[in-house]
Amino acid sequence: MTQLDVRPRAGDTADGTAGEGMRAKGLSGNSVGLLGSAVIGVSTVAPVYCLTSTLGSTAGEVGVQMPAVFLAGFLPMLLVAFAYRELNKAMPDCGTSFTWTVKAFGPRVGWMCGWGLVIATIIVLSNLAGVATSYFWLLAGEITGSDSVAALDGNKAVHILTCLALIGTATVISYRGMTATKGLQYTLVGLQLVVLAVFVAMAFAKAGSADFPTSAHFSWSWLNPFAVQSFAAFTAGLSLSIFMYWGWDACLTANEETSGSSSTPGRAALVAMIVLVGSYLATGVAAQMIVGSGDHGLGLANPATSDNVFAALAGPVMGPVLGIALFVAVLASAAASLQTTFIPVARTVLAMSTYEALPPAYAKVHPRFRTPGRATVTAGVATGVFYTVMTLVSEHVLVDTIYALGLMICFYYALTAFACAWYFRSELLRSGRDLLFKGLFPLVGGALLTAVFVKTLADMWDPAYGSGSSVLGVGSVFVIGVGLLALGVVVMAVMHRRSPAFFRGEVLTRSTPALVAED
Secondary structure (H helix, E strand, O other): OOEEEOOOOOOOOOOOOOOOOOOOOOOOOOOEOHHHHHHHHHHHHOHHHHHHHHHHHHHHHHHHHHHHHHHHHHHHHHHHHHHHHHHHHHOOOOOOHHHHHHHHHOHHHHHHHHHHHHHHHHHHHHHHHHHHHHHHHHHHHHHHOOHHHHHHHHOHHHHHHHHHHHHHHHHHHHHOOHHHHHHHHHHHHHHHHHHHHHHHHHHHHHOOOOOOOOOOOOOHHHHOHHHOOOHHHHHHHHHHHHHHHOOOOHHHHOHHHEOOOOOHHHHHHHHHHHHHHHHHHHHHHHHHHHHOOOOOOOOOOOOOOOOOHHHHHHHHHHHHHHHHHHHHHHHHHHHHHHHHOHHHHHHHHHHHHHOOOOOHHHHOOOOOOOOOHHHHHHHHHHHHHHHHHHHHHOHHHHHHHHHHHHHHHHHHHHHHHHHHHHHOHHHOOOOHHHHHHHHHHHHHHHHHHHHHHHHHHHHHOOOOOOOOOEEOOEEHHHHHHHHHHHHHHHHHHHHHHHOHHHHOOOOOOOOOOOOEEEO
16 A cells, blocks of 8 residues: 655654655545546546537637647646656645745745646636536526526526535535545546537537538548637637646645555546547537537527537537436536535645645644645635625626636646756756656646747737726736736735745755655
8 A cells, every 4th residue: 555654754853744854734645546536637627617618719719720729738738747747756745836836946936836726726616616506507497497497597696695505515525525425526527428428429420410500521620720810819729728628737736645646646637638638629529510610500609609508509419308418417517626626726725834835724634534624615715705706796807807717827837847847957868758758848838838828918918808898908807817916926925924934945945855655
């Protein structure tokens, strides 16, 4: 059996949890294996939810090259996944990006990297809760055959209360630990993949029929990213594609709770990535073949349906009975991800607190469930408050916040990729494998994400980006994205005064010995 060796080493205290070494957190070890870890990665990404919310938007940006953009988005994520794998082998710590970038670049860069991950996760959690709420009432309307029941989602008070109830439920489940609903997670992820497979098969079978006048014949040019009409359209589509892969790194944040903590999470992340890209390509091609990528009728880019494609395609493609299964799959996707997405934010906050980068109260682990209880509850409360405030202020603000998410994702993924190359810089010439997986691949992945970050930042300045709203002539998406990163600088300054030891580099440094996995 593989377990974390937390025996005292040079610089550790008697209980092996403090001192100069990387610190054990008290989490429940050996809770999940390779399959469970991969399921966490797929579940956090929520493939069915991502597809229904971005198929139309991506088709609107790049047209029939949508499958090519899915492939293009996969490339930097795969390269960054190699960086995560190599870093996790050397330092299996639940702080992942935060811990690794601190050890590579120092406390300030590492703190901001951790902040980017936390803020991105809070935004995703609020959006997942909103989608789950909408599909809950939509499914209730379909089952009851009542338009008035489905219309309850449009009642702001009902919507917010339902959303808060779902967030509260997910928080309680996450508080009790990953093993509490392991079987349910397997079921929900399996349901998503099976329903997607049925949708793809039926779309292929019906493509070209008289019932679908906008259908298109498959062409290999759909997989050519160089055929996109403009670089601006390509980067916009790529940003959406990158969002569709976000969350696979949840496998790594559960590393201290995984059997074989130094190797299993990295393998699970790669398995999850392969499942995701296969699902996205098959669904994207099938959807485009049956309804096309146009902006009229059932076309994917139709503004009336592009933000929720499966709601429009469920009945026509799968029929009234199986169509309900697609609604169930979207709800299951959002609900499952709502639970597992608490994993990265709670464990990152736990690690930041353990290493004195955040208040010590967040380092507490529940004695029975062995989960970061206070960090989990705080994340749940923050998600509920964030969603409620954004919904009450303006739905445009909520939409623009989601658009700003791509900035956060590129920010902390790119930093982590560069951290890998820099941390292992003395080992790159030891072998061809080290040069590729510890140096070249992470550098290329980080550079690609940095390019997307810079281009997205420039595009966000335009008020037309996102909902079209602006603040003093500057696009709201830019204000929100940059504002959230700037808020991180302010919070970091406050923590610098409260916890100077961490920011002086006295707690976590490159030479800090890692917790090691022993068989």
